[in-house]
Amino acid sequence: MKPFAYTRAGNQQAALQAIVQNGAKFLAGGTNLIDLMKDNVEQPARLVDINRLELTQIVEREGGLRLGALAKNSDTANHRLVRERYPLISQAILAGASPQLRNAATNGGNLMQRTRCYYFYDVAMPCNKRQPGSGCGALEGFSRIHAIFGASQQCIATHPSDMCVALAALDAVVRVEGPQGARTIPFADFHRLPGDTPQIDTNLRRDELITAIDVPASAAKFSTNSYYLKVRDRASYAFALVSVAAALDISNGTIREARVALGGVAHKPWRATKAEQILNGQRADEATFRRAAEAAMQGAQRTEHNRFKIELGRRAIVRALTIAANNGRLV
Ligand SMILES: Cc1cc2nc3c(=O)[nH]c(=O)nc-3n(C[C@H](O)[C@H](O)[C@H](O)COP(=O)(O)OP(=O)(O)OC[C@H]3O[C@@H](n4cnc5c(N)ncnc54)[C@H](O)[C@@H]3O)c2cc1C
Ligand code: SF4
Numbered sequence: 001m002k003p004f005a006y007t008r009a010g011n012q013q014a015a016l017q018a019i020v021q022n023g024a025k026f027l028a029g030g031t032n033l034i035d036l037m038k039d040n041v042e043q044p045a046r047l048v049d050i051n052r053l054e055l056t057q058i059v060e061r062e063g064g065l066r067l068g069a070l071a072k073n074s075d076t077a078n079h080r081l082v083r084e085r086y087p088l089i090s091q092a093i094l095a096g097a098s099p100q101l102r103n104a105a106t107n108g109g110n111l112m113q114r115t116r117c118y119y120f121y122d123v124a125m126p127c128n129k130r131q132p133g134s135g136c137g138a139l140e141g142f143s144r145i146h147a148i149f150g151a152s153q154q155c156i157a158t159h160p161s162d163m164c165v166a167l168a169a170l171d172a173v174v175r176v177e178g179p180q181g182a183r184t185i186p187f188a189d190f191h192r193l194p195g196d197t198p199q200i201d202t203n204l205r206r207d208e209l210i211t212a213i214d215v216p217a218s219a220a221k222f223s224t225n226s227y228y229l230k231v232r233d234r235a236s237y238a239f240a241l242v243s244v245a246a247a248l249d250i251s252n253g254t255i256r257e258a259r260v261a262l263g264g265v266a267h268k269p270w271r272a273t274k275a276e277q278i279l280n281g282q283r284a285d286e287a288t289f290r291r292a293a294e295a296a297m298q299g300a301q302r303t304e305h306n307r308f309k310i311e312l313g314r315r316a317i318v319r320a321l322t323i324a325a326n327n328g329r330l331v
Contacts, residue, residue, distance in 0.1 A: 001037050005046040009053065012177060012209065018048040019207050020179070026050050026209065028070060028109040031101050036114065040123050041130055055108075055211055058082065063217030066175075069108030069210040073163065074099065076107055085220040087328065088245055091228035092166035098237050108210040111164060111174065111190065114201060115157035115267075116239050117146065128154045129198040143303040145241065148310060149266040151301065155198030159191055159268050160239045166228055168269035169245040169261035170219035178208035191268030198267075222247035222259065225284075227328050229320040230263070231312060240264035242313045244320035248284060255279050255288070260296060260317065265309060272296035275317065284325040286318070293317035 009015035018024060023045030027033060036042035055070040058079050065085065067076055076082055077093035097105065119125040119137025126135030138146050138156050146156040164187075172187040191202050204210065225248040232238040243263035249256040258279035260272040275296035282288040293314040300310045322331055 001040070002043045004037075004044055006049065007046060008049040008051075012053055012055075012211070015048055015050050015053060015209055016177065016179060016207065018046070019209070021046050024048055026108075028106040029072070029104040031097075031105045032109060032113045036121075039121055041114075041121060050209070061214065064219070065215045067107050067213045067215065069212055070106050073097075073102040073105045073107065073110060076163075077102065085223050086166075086170060086215055087223060088166045088169065088226040088228055088247055089163065089215070091226075092162040092230075092243075092245060095228060095230040095240075095243070096162040107163070107213055110161055111210060111213070112202065112204070113161055116160045117157040118142070120157065129157060129194070132197070132199050139303075142305055144305040145239070145264070146303060146306055147266050148300040148302055148306060148313075149262075149270050150193040151267065152194045152196065152198070154196055155194035155267065156303065157194065157198065157267055158264055159201075159266065160264075161269070162228070162230060162240060162243060162263060164191070165240075165243055165245045165261045165263035165269045167213060167215070168271055169247050169259040170215055170222070171259075172219075173214045173216070174204075174210060175212040175214060176204060176208045177211050178205055182211075184214075187269075188271065194267045201267075219247075221249045221257070224327055225250050225324045227320050227324040229316055229323070231316050242309055242316050244313075244316045246317070246320035246324040248279070248321070248324050250284050250325060253283055253285075255282055255284050258292075258321075260292070260321070262296070262313065262317075265300075265313060272317070274298060279321075284321075286322065289318045289321040289325075290314075292321065 007018045025044040027047040055068040057068045077090045125137040174185045230243040245261040247259040260275045262270040275292040278292045
């Protein structure tokens, strides 16, 4: 590991001042960043430890919830109001990592975690995300875990977060603070597609701090009929091959509004808007769910190794919607 300087910020202003230094990075739970430093993938000149900032609270706001950027993933998943109003978020967080990791990992860090592409972690291999212009190991190599939507000739990596898939489905908003003051970023605009600049994962500026994530009051209407389904190689401690955040607002068997977001398929949480259009206003039954799943997978682009994700995705969508329609109970 390369030597680095360390600053423990006592407040937000000090954190924003310290991050201005070239090569400085915020340190939250450290569960991703420290691993990347040990592997020499990340080589920050300075770590700005933000764990003393007062950003750990989960509070009600305008009928919705504000999730502090430094609230631990486990505290968020187990919070009474999150479980009652947004069980999709609880389920998604609890589907990820392990209890020990969730106790250390923070909400802000979860949004900013980097891809799990094998070649990104292996500094002996080319990777445009780690070293722009060096090539893409996955395009020439083994691409079983890689993207089927929104990829580019530069990068076919996927975003690894579970929590972010639920937040995308519920139209959360990311609150950030920077030298120019505070601003908000709609969740759909927070993560980026790779395009020609796969080294840039998000639209957060380098000198900006995530302070909180707002979940809107309106998303609580999905509390009864939602489900997060994660399909992976092992039952725990594994990232999604495909995941589905399904949320339905159902009245008398008819879907008033649907939200479907997919994980493990793109460089960002992928909203299946065509599927949502098919679901809206229709009966909540298997035939509708199958049509929605078909629509969701239209335009998927597979590699030699990840073609299985298309059929897996269809089946996972039908299953997630079926369970969501059944009040979130397994059928
Ligand atoms: C073995 C293993 C298995 C895992 N499995 C899963 C899984 O199945 N599903 C899943 O979703 N996740 C999984 N994770 C990832 C885990 O959820 C993330 O590592 C964690 O959420 C990162 O949070 P952190 O606080 O530790 O971030 P850190 O490691 O401290 O930081 C990560 C990045 O976020 C930046 N950052 C942190 N906080 C802020 C902030 N407030 N503002 C701006 N930038 C910030 C840091 O600068 C850094 O670049 C796994 C991790 C491990 C090690
Ligand atoms: S898919 Fe992206 S992260 Fe993986 S090797 Fe290619 S450029 Fe790097």
